[in-house]
Each structure stands twice: as C-alpha cells, then as structure tokens.
Amino acid sequence: MAVEGRYSMKLGKLIKDFELEVLRGVEHYEDVLIQREDVNRPGLQLVGFFDYFDAKRLQVLGKVENTYLAQVPSEDRRRIFDALLAYEVPALIITRGLDPFPELMEMADKHDRTILRTQETTTAFMGALIAGLRNELAPRITRHGVLVEVYGEGVLLLGESGVGKSETAIELVKRGHRLVADDAVEIKRVGVNRLVGSAPxxxxxxIELRGIGVVDVQQLFGMSAVREDQDIDLVVSLEQWNDETMYDRLGLEELYTVILDVKVPSLTVPVKPGRNLAIIVEVAAMNNRHKKMGYNAAQAFTQQINEHFEQALSGQL
Incomplete structure (x- = not known):
C-alpha cells in the first residue's frame, strides 16, 4: 500500500503475522500505518535523550530496558513513559511476555497509544520483525515479462509481445522448472543488492499462450511447477533475429540491467525459427551460477587460446 510516495503496512497485519497480544489499542488500531522498516529500542530515550528520535518507528522494550526501569522509582518511570509516549509512536511492543509496568499503561491511556506484547526473545523478534518490514515496505516496480526459476536461478525473461516469452516459460515448466509470474512481474528490492519477483x-x-488462451499452470502441471516468489539472478532479453546486428559470440563482455538501482547480470538472445529457447535459457542459468561461483568459461577459453598462440609463437622463434 502506497502513502505519500512510500509503501506502508497496516498494524493489524503486523499483529496477525507475528501473533502479537494487544494489551491496549487506540481506536481502529488495525488501520494504523507502519512506514518505517527500522525498529527502535528506546535505551537513550529512557534517560531523556530524544535528539534524532524517529517517532514513526515501532518501539520495542526488552529485558534490558525492563531491568533498568525496574530499578528506578515509580515516579521516575511515570516521567519516562510520559516523555516517550508523548510522541505519536505507532505502537510499543514488549518482548519475552514481560508484564507491563502500571506506569506504562497509565501513560498509554493518557496519550492514547497502542501497547503490544510477544512471547519471543527480543533479538529473535527484532530480527524477524525487521526482515518482515523490509519485505512489506520494500521499493517496488512492475515489469512486463516472465519470471521462472531454472536450476535455482531466477531468470527474468523480457522482450516485446509475441517474441516467445510465455512459450519459453511453458517449455521450461515441462522440463521440470518452475513458473513464478507471467505477463506482469512485481519486483521488490528487499536488500542492498537483492531483488525478489512475484506475480500479482x-x-x-x-500463463497466456497465443492460440490456446489462458492456462492454470498449477492445475495443469501440479504444485511443483510453480512458486510464489524468487530472487532475480539473471535477465534474458529476447529479440527477433537481425542479420545486421553483431551478437556476442564469446560472452566476455559483462552486461547488466539496472532495476531499482540494482545491477542484474543480463544477456540478449536473438530469436528465430529452429532455436530451442528453453535449452538456451537453461544453459544461461547454469552458466550464470558458474560465474557466481568464480568460473567464467569465456575467460578460461580466451586464456587457453592466448596460451596456445604464445606457445606457437615461441616455437617459431
């Protein structure tokens, strides 16, 4: 869900996904929007330091904060929670199933704030929470194409309508690979250099096949033929063969397609009758895995040729 140029997540979905207990909720708390993927443990704020404090983040109180607060007088706790909850935080979450301080609930009533609780440990919960928020709030775009998983590699097929993307995908499915999305691919950047694609x-x-129509791949080929999402590891652009175009014969040049500021290895495959695109995509996926593991066949071949000529030259001298 997009709000003011940002993506957001409803607090109700967060509560459901993480099975959080609602100790106190504002009116319509389920519709409160979370727009920050970062989470804050208010350590410095408990001692009164609020410079650079981002009140839009979810606040998490763990065992460390709870132990500190248990050692201060009740009146100081009331003052601490009064200062913290004066900010319009989306929710405050208590971990480890700890009992909330009476002063916390008192100030939550005063400022009308939502208090939640989980039984999980603080570290485990925050790790899962941040990962979940990053996935939900990740920058995203929709691209016209087909996404398939081939030998564990996510291959995004791009090209003009009618070039054969869907036909290639269905052939790959028949060969034991899996379809992620056809026609529209929703792409999220869930890490610094990680893109994940899925289908609306x-x-x-x-999947749509011209001359046949729309088919349900899951029903036709079974559950093993589809998957919900997949990292995008390679972009393959299909284009009609052009005799006047010089195509890469060795593969020495490293080409990339930039999606959401992430560089993804890419290659262009010319299409003409007689070419088995499914096999070409399979080889491209395996070759891409080899490159990620440190082996580049084109470089190895070139080095072998150079060594052969050097030896031949030395023999002549």
Missing part, C-alpha cells in the same frame, strides 16, 4: 495475486500461476 489476480494472475498468479496463470
């Missing part, structure tokens, strides 16, 4: 829910598992 409305068209998930469906």
């Amino acid at each position: 829910e409305l068209i998930r598992h469906y």
Whole structure:
C-alpha cells in the first residue's frame, strides 16, 4: 500500500503475522500505518535523550530496558513513559511476555497509544520483525515479462509481445522448472543488492499462450511447477533475429540491467525459427551460477587460446 510516495503496512497485519497480544489499542488500531522498516529500542530515550528520535518507528522494550526501569522509582518511570509516549509512536511492543509496568499503561491511556506484547526473545523478534518490514515496505516496480526459476536461478525473461516469452516459460515448466509470474512481474528490492519477483495475486500461476488462451499452470502441471516468489539472478532479453546486428559470440563482455538501482547480470538472445529457447535459457542459468561461483568459461577459453598462440609463437622463434 502506497502513502505519500512510500509503501506502508497496516498494524493489524503486523499483529496477525507475528501473533502479537494487544494489551491496549487506540481506536481502529488495525488501520494504523507502519512506514518505517527500522525498529527502535528506546535505551537513550529512557534517560531523556530524544535528539534524532524517529517517532514513526515501532518501539520495542526488552529485558534490558525492563531491568533498568525496574530499578528506578515509580515516579521516575511515570516521567519516562510520559516523555516517550508523548510522541505519536505507532505502537510499543514488549518482548519475552514481560508484564507491563502500571506506569506504562497509565501513560498509554493518557496519550492514547497502542501497547503490544510477544512471547519471543527480543533479538529473535527484532530480527524477524525487521526482515518482515523490509519485505512489506520494500521499493517496488512492475515489469512486463516472465519470471521462472531454472536450476535455482531466477531468470527474468523480457522482450516485446509475441517474441516467445510465455512459450519459453511453458517449455521450461515441462522440463521440470518452475513458473513464478507471467505477463506482469512485481519486483521488490528487499536488500542492498537483492531483488525478489512475484506475480500479482489476480494472475498468479496463470500463463497466456497465443492460440490456446489462458492456462492454470498449477492445475495443469501440479504444485511443483510453480512458486510464489524468487530472487532475480539473471535477465534474458529476447529479440527477433537481425542479420545486421553483431551478437556476442564469446560472452566476455559483462552486461547488466539496472532495476531499482540494482545491477542484474543480463544477456540478449536473438530469436528465430529452429532455436530451442528453453535449452538456451537453461544453459544461461547454469552458466550464470558458474560465474557466481568464480568460473567464467569465456575467460578460461580466451586464456587457453592466448596460451596456445604464445606457445606457437615461441616455437617459431
């Protein structure tokens, strides 16, 4: 869900996903929007330091904060929670199933704030929470193409309509690979250099084949033929063969496609009758895995040729 140029997540979904207990909720707390993927443990804020404090983040109180607060007088706790909850925080979450301080609930009533609780340890909960928020709030775009998983590699097929993207995908599915999305691919940047693609829910598992129509891949080929999402490791652009175009014969040049500021290895495959695109995509996926593991066949071949000529030259001298 987009709000003011940002993506957001409803607090109600967060509560459901992480099975959080609602100790106190504001009116319509389920509709409160979370727009920050970072989470804050208010250590410095408990001692009154609020410079650079981001009140839009979820606040988490763990065992360390709880132990500190248990050692201060009740009146000081009341003052601490009064200062913290004066900010319009989306929610405050208590971990480890700890009992909330009476002063916390008193100030939550005063400022009308939502208090939640989880039984998870603080570190485990925060790790899962931040990962979940990053996935939900990640920058995203939709690209026209087909996403398939081939030998564990996410291959994004791009090209003009009618070039054969869907036909290639269905052939790959028949060969034991899996379809992620056809026609529209929703792409999220969930890490510094990580892109994850999925299908819009409305068209998930469906594929359009010209002359046949729309088919349900999951029903036709079984559950093993589809998956919900997949990292994008390689972009393959399909284009009609052009005799006047010089195509890369060795593969020495490293080409990339930039999606959401992430560079993804890419290659262009010319299409003409007689070419088995499914096999080409399979080889491209395996070759991409080899490159990530440190082996580049084109470089090895070139080095071998150079060594051969050097030896031949030395023999002549």
